[in-house]
Amino acid sequence: MPTRRTTVRRAPHRGVYDREVVHAILDAGRVAHVGFVHEGQPFVIPMAYARDGDRLLLHGSGGSRMMRALAGGAPACVTVTIVDGLVLARSVFHHSMNYRSVVAVGTATKLAGKEKATALETLVDALVPGRSDEARGPDRAELASTMILAFPLEEVSAKVRSGPPVDDPEDVSLPIWAGTVPLALEYGHPEAAPDVAEGVPVPPSVSGLIRRSPAP
Amino acid sequence: MPTRRTTVRRAPHRGVYDREVVHAILDAGRVAHVGFVHEGQPFVIPMAYARDGDRLLLHGSGGSRMMRALAGGAPACVTVTIVDGLVLARSVFHHSMNYRSVVAVGTATKLAGKEKATALETLVDALVPGRSDEARGPDRAELASTMILAFPLEEVSAKVRSGPPVDDPEDVSLPIWAGTVPLALEYGHPEAAPDVAEGVPVPPSVSGLIRRSPAP
Numbered sequence: 001m002p003t004r005r006t007t008v009r010r011a012p013h014r015g016v017y018d019r020e021v022v023h024a025i026l027d028a029g030r031v032a033h034v035g036f037v038h039e040g041q042p043f044v045i046p047m048a049y050a051r052d053g054d055r056l057l058l059h060g061s062g063g064s065r066m067m068r069a070l071a072g073g074a075p076a077c078v079t080v081t082i083v084d085g086l087v088l089a090r091s092v093f094h095h096s097m098n099y100r101s102v103v104a105v106g107t108a109t110k111l112a113g114k115e116k117a118t119a120l121e122t123l124v125d126a127l128v129p130g131r132s133d134e135a136r137g138p139d140r141a142e143l144a145s146t147m148i149l150a151f152p153l154e155e156v157s158a159k160v161r162s163g164p165p166v167d168d169p170e171d172v173s174l175p176i177w178a179g180t181v182p183l184a185l186e187y188g189h190p191e192a193a194p195d196v197a198e199g200v201p202v203p204p205s206v207s208g209l210i211r212r213s214p215a216p
Numbered sequence: 217m218p219t220r221r222t223t224v225r226r227a228p229h230r231g232v233y234d235r236e237v238v239h240a241i242l243d244a245g246r247v248a249h250v251g252f253v254h255e256g257q258p259f260v261i262p263m264a265y266a267r268d269g270d271r272l273l274l275h276g277s278g279g280s281r282m283m284r285a286l287a288g289g290a291p292a293c294v295t296v297t298i299v300d301g302l303v304l305a306r307s308v309f310h311h312s313m314n315y316r317s318v319v320a321v322g323t324a325t326k327l328a329g330k331e332k333a334t335a336l337e338t339l340v341d342a343l344v345p346g347r348s349d350e351a352r353g354p355d356r357a358e359l360a361s362t363m364i365l366a367f368p369l370e371e372v373s374a375k376v377r378s379g380p381p382v383d384d385p386e387d388v389s390l391p392i393w394a395g396t397v398p399l400a401l402e403y404g405h406p407e408a409a410p411d412v413a414e415g416v417p418v419p420p421s422v423s424g425l426i427r428r429s430p431a432p
Contacts, residue, residue, distance in 0.1 A: 030299050030399070031315070033249035035258035042251035042258045044295040046317050079260040083246050083401065086343055088422065092351045093358040095340050099247070101262050124311050127302055128397075135308045135392060142309040164409035172411050176351060177419045179408040181344075181426075183246070185299065188398030193380040195388050196395065203393045206304065210397070 016158040025100045025158055026051040029080035030185065034058065036069050036076050049078070050119075050126030055150045057119045057126075058108065062147040070149055071110040078104045078151055085183050089165035090176040096161060098180060104156040108149035119148045130205040232374040241316045241374055242267040245296035246401065250274065252285050252292050265294070266335075266342030271366045273335045273342075274324065278363040286365055287326040294320045294367055301399050305381035306392040312377060314396060320372040324365035335364045346421040 016022070032049040035042055045066055050057045056078055060067040070076055084098040111119050120143070121132035138146070165178050190206050232238070248265040251258055261282055266273045272294055276283040286292055296318045303312040327335050336359070337348035354362070381394050406422050 031297055031313070033251075033260050033262075033295055033297070035249075035251040035260035035293070037253050037256070037258050040253070041291045041321060042253050042293045043321070044249050044251035044260050044293045044319065046249075046295065046297040046315065048313055075257045077251070077258045077260045079249055079262060081247055081249070081262040085404075086425075088344060088347065088351075090352055091354070091358070092336060092340050092348055093354045093362070095343060095347070095351070097247070097264055097343070099262065103260065105257060105259070120308055124308050127311060127313070128304060131304065131311070132308055135304075135311070136306055136387060136390060138307070138309045142307070146309070164407070164411075167409075171352060173413055174352060175413055175416050177408065177416050177422065178412055179406055179422075181406045181422060182404030183401050184404065185399050186402045188301075188400065190395055190397045191380070192393065192395040193383075196393060197389055197391055200391050200393050206393070206395075206397060209302075 016160055018158075021160070022102050022153065022156055022158045023051060025082060025102045026056065026080055028100075029082055031080070032056065032058065033079045033081070034066065034070075034076060035079070036066055036074050038065065038069065048123065048127065049080070050123045051153075052119065052122050052150070054153045056104070056153065057123055057148060057150060059120065059123055059146055059148045062145060064147075067147045067149065070108040071147060073107045076106065076108060076151065083183050084162065086181045087161075087165045088178055088180070090167045090171040090174045090178050094165055094167055096165065098162050100158065100160045102156060102158045104151065104153055106152045106155055108151045111148045111150055116148050117143060119150070120146065123148070128205045128209055130208065134203050134205055232376055234374075237376070238318050238369065238372055238374045239267060241298060241318045242272065242296055244316075245298055245318075247296070248272065248274065249295045249297070250282065250286075250292060251295070252282055252290050254281065254285065264339065264343065265296070266339045267369075268335065268338050268366070270369045272320070272369065273339055273364060273366060275336065275339055275362055275364045278361060280363075283363045283365065286324040287363060289323045292322065292324060292367065299399050300378065302397045303377075303381045304394055304396070306383045306387040306390045306394050310381055310383055312381065314378050316374065316376045318372060318374045320367065320369055322368045322371055324367045327364045327366055332364050333359060335366070336362065339364070344421045344425055346424065350419050350421055
């Protein structure tokens with residue numbers, strides 16, 4: 001639900017509060033930009049993430065300044081943006097981008113025990129669905145050195161721009177091309193690590209990735 | 217130069233302070249995530265941007281809460297991230313992403329007059345090189361309703377992860393595939409707006425885009 005802090009103020013017609021739209025954007029994104037404040041200075045750090053129902057999972061080193069601040073209940077903002085294209089108008093002024101973004105504000109909580117181990121697998125599966133079944137699971141030392149945070153999707157809003165440019169009526173007939181150029185994050189060919197054991201094939205998780213479009 | 221605020225603390229071997237590396241990442245990125253603080257709460261907002269020498273240009277509506285805060289000298293953070301691929305290790309724990317990111321902290325200043333008009337063209341040309349010569353330039357009303365900020369690239373650092381996964385020595389011989397799956401933002405086919413005047417061809421700026429790789 002939109003609150004005073006998450007109501008889209010600029011271009012409010014682009015604001016979306018529908019849970020399914022928010023979830024679809026988060027599921028299609030790859031990187032979250034996490035904002036926190038340290039001694040009055042905001043910092044914005046890119047992080048991998050996973051959506052787990054009505055919360056986001058974020059992981060990092062337990063020694064990181066940001067992770068410690070977030071685990072301590074510091075106010076935070078998590079933003080995910082997907083660029084869908086360039087928007088070329090007849091006028092310089094109306095040039096824009098097509099995009100989908102989600103902004104969530106709130107405070108994180110630190111996960112522990114069984115929930116933490118499951119969350120680590122959810123994070124890997126968000127990157128590459130099915131991968132956690134193929135890879136060696138985390139041991140106690142690895143779990144101990146990782147911090148996993150859950151961030152609520154309560155105060156959250158989405159913003160979406162799509163479609164052609166919107167020019168001023170008097171510009172439409174100008175002999176200037178206008179339109180959009182789509183942009184999408186696309187997978188390349190998998191590259192095996194130089195030291196992969198002989199005869200190990202590319203696994204189903206990776207072949208599955210390449211078959212799917214990364215940004216539905 | 218790295219300062220106390222921009223020294224890369226986590227995985228310091230991935231920290232880069234070389235100006236050319238920072239500039240190359242900024243020139244290849246498409247969206248900046250801008251962090252500012254409002255009543256103690258951090259917000260992170262995606263914005264188009266352009267690098268103009270040793271500063272970044274950001275533009276938005278003069279009525280936006282964020283733009284007003286930034287123009288008023290609020291401490292800010294501008295982060296640009298490019299995702300280059302997924303990194304699949306034998307262990308769940310060592311899964312990662314290849315990426316290049318730049319984090320800059322500082323305060324913005326508002327541009328005016330001739331400098332502002334030039335900056336608007338620089339912003340459009342960062343999106344689509346050469347486009348500002350093809351499109352109708354901004355008029356007085358358009359310039360008045362836009363705010364353009366310059367953000368210094370002084371306190372800035374980059375972080376880069378590239379290459380294959382790094383597994384624990386005892387995991388390397390496991391019969392588990394490991395490697396990377398490249399990801400890159402790719403252009404699709406230009407789509408003309410439905411109301412483009414008859415006979416107007418796709419312009420050189422757009423054909424040039426498609427020929428180039430967006431993320432050098």
